[in-house]
Amino acid sequence: MLRFAQSPTRDMHLGDLRVAIFNYIVSKQKNQKLLIRIDDTDKENNIEGKEKEILELLNLFSIDYANVVYESENLKYHQKIAMQLMGQKNAFACFCSDAKIEELKESAKKENKSYEYDGFCQTLSDETILNVNSPFIVRIKKPEENIEIKDLLKGNLLYKSSEIDFFPILRHDKTPTDNYASAIDDMLYDISDVITSEEQLIESPRQVHIRKLLNYDKEINYTHIPNVSSDLENSSVKYLIDEGFLPAAIANYLVLLGNDAPKEFFTLEEAIEWFDIKNISKENVHFDIKKLKELNKKHLQSFDEMRLSKILGFADTDIGRLAKLFLNEVSTIKELKEKINLIFSPKSTCEGFEEEFVELKLCLKDAPYIESFNELKTYIIEKTGLKQEKLLTPLSYLLTGTKTTDISEVYPLIKNYLGEIVK
Template sequence: MLRFAPSPTGDMHIGNLRVALFNFIVSQQKKEDLIIRIEDTDKERNIEGKDQEILDILALFGITYSQVIYQSENFRFHSAMALQLLHEKKAFSCFCSPEWLEKKREEAKENKEAYRYDDACRDLLAELVIDNLNPFTIRLARPTDTIIIDDLIKGSVSFEPDAVDSFIIMRQDKTPTYNFACAVDDMLSDISLVIRGEDHMSNTPKQDHIRKSLGYEKNVQYAHLPIILNDMGKKMSKRDDASSVKWLLEEGFIPSAISNYLILIGNKPPCEIFDIKDAIKWFNLESISKSPARFSMDLLRHINKEHLKKMDATELSRYVGFADANIGELAKIYLEEASTTKELKSKITPIFAPKEMPEEFKESAKIITKTIKDAPYFEEYDEFKSYVMKTSGLKGKDFFKPLRILLTGAQNGPDIALVYKYLKNYLGEIVK
């Protein structure tokens, strides 16, 4: 069983989508179920509707799954297992106030030492715990041995007990911390492989320690994906527009191209352009580079253009407001100067909009407009051009410039003969 576990606290990041894609691909290869776990325990940061937005994006990218689980629905299990750990003296109640802990952190900072909890409450006498009316958290006692994680991408990574520390598993309000809820939920769902970003690497030994403390013997495999860097060589953040999947879609990048790009970077595919079905055949987690992948808008635009070229013409036409294969083929002509559906729409829309004619061509445009309206239907552009030129009496730039503007809404662009091939049935609508 694999899982993708997003939080409904903001727009989906391309790093999250990459994790979802890899989990989907591997689940298909292994023929194991993929579940979606909405990690909604942080009530203050949750944004209403973001959970459904996440599911809608997954559907848009063809990522299927067997079920959706909301982490908050497992609170009773988190509480029960925390009580088990207390009963077995593997965890303890901590009455240290936030102010006291902050003071300890500042002292460690001044001494240029890494902060570690000093286990002040670990060995409190039972009567001191029972009689204490102060708020408390529950901490899991630090491990006694080195924890070794064999990561499919990073290799063997070891963590000393002090690095794991005696960490909090239940807050004062009796809600589980991220690591505790995550570890328990992975147990409940019988997760066999966790694929996620390398920013979670420090959480992994804690979650491993939680499971072992609860007597869970199954070995959970891990694969931590390197981060994606922006064009400045820094980790992509919310300040980078391209980090948002929603923004990329709004800008006219299509799902198949975004998937292609996110699977490609940091990988060694047999070819540059592919779809997710192709990737399922050759994808190998262990071939992923250990180094960060750098985001390239130019490469994404190139891949997007190639996917648009391969797209069914009628389907492409829908992206620019039509349902006609001819308009889709016309859009493909404009791919010489555009690489997103948003850019294509900006090329197609002026064709059907009122035209702004330069002053020097206004009179010629009136003559050509009347000629076209009165003209018979011509299958070939050369016949159409010859008729309009002869009937209007215009030639040179006084003919070709206004004709191009009338047919395309622009003074420059692709060969007008190619444009006419796909617009000839729309002339009455275009030339008004």
């Protein structure tokens, strides 16, 4: 079984989604289940409603999963196993204050060394511990030997005992730290493959260390995915969706990034057929919004007119054709909606052509159904006498909301809405 873990303490970012997509693809290729885990043990920082948003986004991207679990639901197991580790002297109560820990970190920084907990509380006797009334956290015993993990992309990785350190497993309120809860939950749910971000490189060996202390001997296959950088001020997935990018296009680009794909334009279902996680770039990748716009436009162009129309809030193939016409200028759903909204928005005047605009509006309000643009133009000339720029510029603005749109192409697609447009 594979799992995708996401914390409800922040937005889902592009790198998170890329990890989720890779987990989904590999689970399909291996014919294994995919578990979604909401890492909600950090109660103070959890954002209300964020876990619902995570699941909604995964569903929006058609990422199938077998089950959703919440780390907080396994609290009793996390605490019970922590007590077991303490009983075996593989974990201990730590009474050091936050100020003391900060002092150790500052001292290490001044000496240009990596911070290590000094292990002071590990030496406390049981009697001393019983007589201390201060709050405490629980720390794991530092490994006596180096910890090795096998990574599909990076090969064998060796971590020194000092890098693992005496890291915390329970907070002051006795809730588990994310890293500890993850190690225990991977055991509980019999996880076989962990595809996660490169940011977890130090956390994974710590999880291996916890499981070793518990004599859990199943080997978990690790793949740490390189990070995704971008020049976007907001790199959250929800932001891109709100900006009008299609989930299919975003997924297409995230799989394409740093990958030797057989073609540039594809769906997730097609990617399952050829994707090989061993072939993705071992270096960080850069997310280019211009490239996403290009792919988004291709996906929109691949839709039939009725489907595209429905996305824009209509059920009319003519509106779908109109949207495809506008794709010569724009590339997102949001931009298409803005174009369509301009057509249907009320227009009171046209700067520089105020009198002509009023004349045109009165003329078209009383106009019969007119099939072609040439027939429309002839009708207006006969009724108003307006010609050339005095006709075309204010007419373009009245029908499209801009003075420069080629209305000869647009009119046949909006003729059925003329009464609504010029009201």
